[in-house]
Amino acid sequence: VDELPEYLVAGKPVAVSFVVRQHAVTLLDGLKPTITLKSGSTETTIPVNGANERGRYAAMITAPHAGEWTIKIHSGFMNLERTLLPMHVIAAGAPAPRALADAERGHQLFVAKDCVSCHMRGGEGTDGYKFGPDLTGKRYVADYVAKFLADPESSPLSRIAAMTPNSTRMPNLNLKEREIATLVAFLNSEGPVLGKAAAK
Numbered sequence: 001v002d003e004l005p006e007y008l009v010a011g012k013p014v015a016v017s018f019v020v021r022q023h024a025v026t027l028l029d030g031l032k033p034t035i036t037l038k039s040g041s042t043e044t045t046i047p048v049n050g051a052n053e054r055g056r057y058a059a060m061i062t063a064p065h066a067g068e069w070t071i072k073i074h075s076g077f078m079n080l081e082r083t084l085l086p087m088h089v090i091a092a093g094a095p096a097p098r099a100l101a102d103a104e105r106g107h108q109l110f111v112a113k114d115c116v117s118c119h120m121r122g123g124e125g126t127d128g129y130k131f132g133p134d135l136t137g138k139r140y141v142a143d144y145v146a147k148f149l150a151d152p153e154s155s156p157l158s159r160i161a162a163m164t165p166n167s168t169r170m171p172n173l174n175l176k177e178r179e180i181a182t183l184v185a186f187l188n189s190e191g192p193v194l195g196k197a198a199a200k
Contacts (some may be wrong), residue, residue: 001073001084001112002056006105007097010090012067017051017058024117024129025171027055035059039069039089041082048076063089069200074153084112106186113173113183121187139188149173149180 002017017034020028031049048059064068073084085108088097100108110116116125118132147154152170175183 004084004108004112005087006100006108008061008063008069008087009094010063010089010091012092013060013062015058016061016071017056018073019055020057020077020080021055021114021171022077024114024131025169028075028077029054031057032097033057033076034074035061036074037061037063037064037069038072039063039067054118065089066091066094082111082114082116084108102182102185103189104186106184106189109179109183110186113175113179115183118170122190135187137190139190142184142188145184145187146180149183150177151173 002019003015005014008014018033020031020033022028029034029050031050035046035048037046042064044064044079046059046061048057050056051058063069066089068086070083070086072081075079090097110121110124115121116126119125119135120128120130121135142185152172
């Protein structure tokens with residue numbers, strides 16, 4: 001997902017765009033994805049349009065009422081789909097909810113950016129391809145992780161990833177600086193910090 005909102009406003013359309021990758025790497029064109037919004041017994045499915053950029057798709061979604069909603073993206077490629085973490089929807093005119101802590105926001109993005117296709121971390125990613133290292137209980141020096149997420153090809157951590165059995169090259173997700181900061185906060189929210197020597 002390109003731009004994941006922290007919350008939605010009931011009745012207000014929001015643009016959602018995303019890319020679809022085969023085996024989490026190769027961008028796929030010509031698919032017919034859908035997005036399903038669900039809260040309790042209320043469920044709505046929205047068709048998704050292809051965008052001009054290769055492998056990217058977009059739709060306008062609207063949650064009809066306030067509450068906790070799940071957003072499920074059906075990619076249109078085989079049975080590949082991704083259910084995002086529950087999202088808070090506020091009533092129109094209601095005050096904005098408190099901003100999420102960085103680790104909470106990072107958790108949202110860990111799922112929405114599809115990190116869970118390749119990496120396990122706790123209960124996340126257990127049904128993924130497991131191409132990347134298991135991140136459960138691990139922490140790294142924040143600067144090294146941030147540089148890796150910003151440009152996986154040039155980071156020293158790419159050499160560690162390459163030594164992991166059954167690993168594959170991580171694509172550049174074009175993450176924004178703030179997204180990287182929250183992902184690092186989430187990844188570093190448990191376990192002992194591995195020193196710089198381990199990250200080289």
